[in-house]
Amino acid sequence: MKPKNLAQRLVSGAVWALVVKVFGVLGSLVVSIILARNLPPEEMGAYFLLVSIVAFSAAVARFGSKYTVVRLVAESLAKGLPGRAGSSLKIIFAVVAIGSLLISGLYYIGVGRWLSLYIFELPILTSVLAVTALWIFVLSFQTPVAEIFRGLHNIRMAVLLDGILPNVLFAVILCLLLILGYVIDFNKVVQFSVVVLAGSLLIGSIFLIPQINKFMGDGTIDFKEVLNISWPLLVLNVFTNLIGSFNIWLVAAFLVPDDIALWGVASKLVTMVLWPLLLVDTTMPPVISTLYAKGEHEALQNSLRGMATLAGIPALSVLFVLTAFGDQVLEIVYGEYYANAYFILVILSFGQVVNVWTGSCSDVLAMTGHQKILMAIILATGAFSILIAYIGIKYWAIVGIAVATAFGWILQNIFLWLAVRKLTGLWTHGTFNIHFIRTAYLKLRNR
Numbered sequence: 001m002k003p004k005n006l007a008q009r010l011v012s013g014a015v016w017a018l019v020v021k022v023f024g025v026l027g028s029l030v031v032s033i034i035l036a037r038n039l040p041p042e043e044m045g046a047y048f049l050l051v052s053i054v055a056f057s058a059a060v061a062r063f064g065s066k067y068t069v070v071r072l073v074a075e076s077l078a079k080g081l082p083g084r085a086g087s088s089l090k091i092i093f094a095v096v097a098i099g100s101l102l103i104s105g106l107y108y109i110g111v112g113r114w115l116s117l118y119i120f121e122l123p124i125l126t127s128v129l130a131v132t133a134l135w136i137f138v139l140s141f142q143t144p145v146a147e148i149f150r151g152l153h154n155i156r157m158a159v160l161l162d163g164i165l166p167n168v169l170f171a172v173i174l175c176l177l178l179i180l181g182y183v184i185d186f187n188k189v190v191q192f193s194v195v196v197l198a199g200s201l202l203i204g205s206i207f208l209i210p211q212i213n214k215f216m217g218d219g220t221i222d223f224k225e226v227l228n229i230s231w232p233l234l235v236l237n238v239f240t241n242l243i244g245s246f247n248i249w250l251v252a253a254f255l256v257p258d259d260i261a262l263w264g265v266a267s268k269l270v271t272m273v274l275w276p277l278l279l280v281d282t283t284m285p286p287v288i289s290t291l292y293a294k295g296e297h298e299a300l301q302n303s304l305r306g307m308a309t310l311a312g313i314p315a316l317s318v319l320f321v322l323t324a325f326g327d328q329v330l331e332i333v334y335g336e337y338y339a340n341a342y343f344i345l346v347i348l349s350f351g352q353v354v355n356v357w358t359g360s361c362s363d364v365l366a367m368t369g370h371q372k373i374l375m376a377i378i379l380a381t382g383a384f385s386i387l388i389a390y391i392g393i394k395y396w397a398i399v400g401i402a403v404a405t406a407f408g409w410i411l412q413n414i415f416l417w418l419a420v421r422k423l424t425g426l427w428t429h430g431t432f433n434i435h436f437i438r439t440a441y442l443k444l445r446n447r
Contacts, residue, residue: 024164025271029333030171032268034178035189036261036334043186045260046124048267049252050190052245053115054132057107058139059241061099064233065092065144067285067366071229072221073151074286078293081219085151089215091226092144100140108133120252128190135194138201142166145204152211153286161204170196232371236362236378243382247405250393258337259398265334266344266402269326273318273349276311277356283307284360288367297425304428308359312430315356322349344402351406354413359428361416370423377419381412 036044069092076085108129116125125132146162149155173192177184251263284307291300322329326349327342365374385408392400420428 027167048264064230069147084219086215308430
């Protein structure tokens with residue numbers, strides 16, 4: 001069989017990712033709908049807050065392994081050094097194991113209770129301390145396992161395992177519970193979240209076993225080299241998650257629990273704007289690493305701009321729908337109370353459209369050896385975003401923090417976009433130029 005050219009791989013991966021992402025987004029949407037209609041706003045807000053705490057804690061425990069796994073696996077295999085890829089995976093998973101045990105243990109023995117009672121003043125979180133610690137531990141391994149498949153250019157498995165499968169399974173379980181007449185409460189929701197995630201991780205591990213022989217052969221890597229790649233990405237991942245979580249933490253700390261629920265449902269619907277870029281990000285990292293290592297910059301830029309356009313057009317369409325009918329969408333989907341999240345939804349959506357249109361800026365910097373520059377930009381713009389978010393919520397409540405969040409996203413992506421151009425000579429943004437899109441695709445098709 002004739003091997004697929006680059007355009008075919010990109011289109012094939014994108015189409016598969018699109019189909020699976022649609023199911024994943026629908027699964028996540030179904031979960032939030034069921035929870036919003038079965039939990040009081042206070043418990044709904046507590047669940048959104050807990051999800052953000054778990055995601056941040058797992059990001060710390062992973063020690064920057066997300067981009068490190070993709071880069072080292074794709075790069076090593078492209079250079080004919082499978083043993084180097086295997087050695088890096090051993091080191092990475094050892095670090096993740098230690099980090100996850102440490103972070104989940106700290107949460108259980110004291111940090112979790114302190115956050116629940118003294119920072120967020122939500123005693124309900126103390127009822128699930130042990131389950132939350134287990135949740136952090138399991139989630140720490142989910143992304144590294146998925147990223148191995150991405151490094152192998154197996155986009156299908158990577159997309160499926162990295163959040164999609166747990167969302168779909170969780171939605172199915174909640175639907176079955178409702179059909180069988182079970183009453184859904186906060187504790188049960190948290191417990192089932194962990195069970196579903198553990199099941200997904202087990203499935204991914206089973207599918208990974210037959211791939212082990214691909215990491216045997218020439219090449220090796222030492223801990224110091226892995227550390228030099230991963231520590232800037234650790235800072236990046238932690239700070240990126242901090243920026244993403246800090247806003248809901250501010251809402252939880254300064255406003256009432258019901259406002260956490262409003263922020264949570266608005267943020268959930270905003271993913272409808274962002275998911276086209278998430279689709280692109282599932283396909284592009286190994287392509288970026290491979291083409292940049294080979295010096296094929298024109299093909300790489302054509303790929304980046306074409307995929308940004310593919311993501312940007314549907315994102316603009318979703319922005320229009322949410323701006324025109326957002327309050328009605330919120331009421332129909334979540335219930336009458338959640339129509340109050342309309343202005344939050346529109347403001348955040350606008351910020352994410354800019355994110356989508358500037359393309360895979362952070363992926364390019366991370367995959368081309370500029371992770372320290374990426375880290376510096378994220379740190380600087382993130383710190384500024386946190387500052388204006390604090391000012392926004394202090395003086396203008398939830399709308400103020402929404403405006404500050406959107407402005408922070410826009411500022412960060414503009415700086416990333418310009419940094420990619422300066423450091424690599426590449427543009428990553430989308431375009432409406434039909435001639436460019438057609439020419440880029442023809443060049444890729446002939447590869």
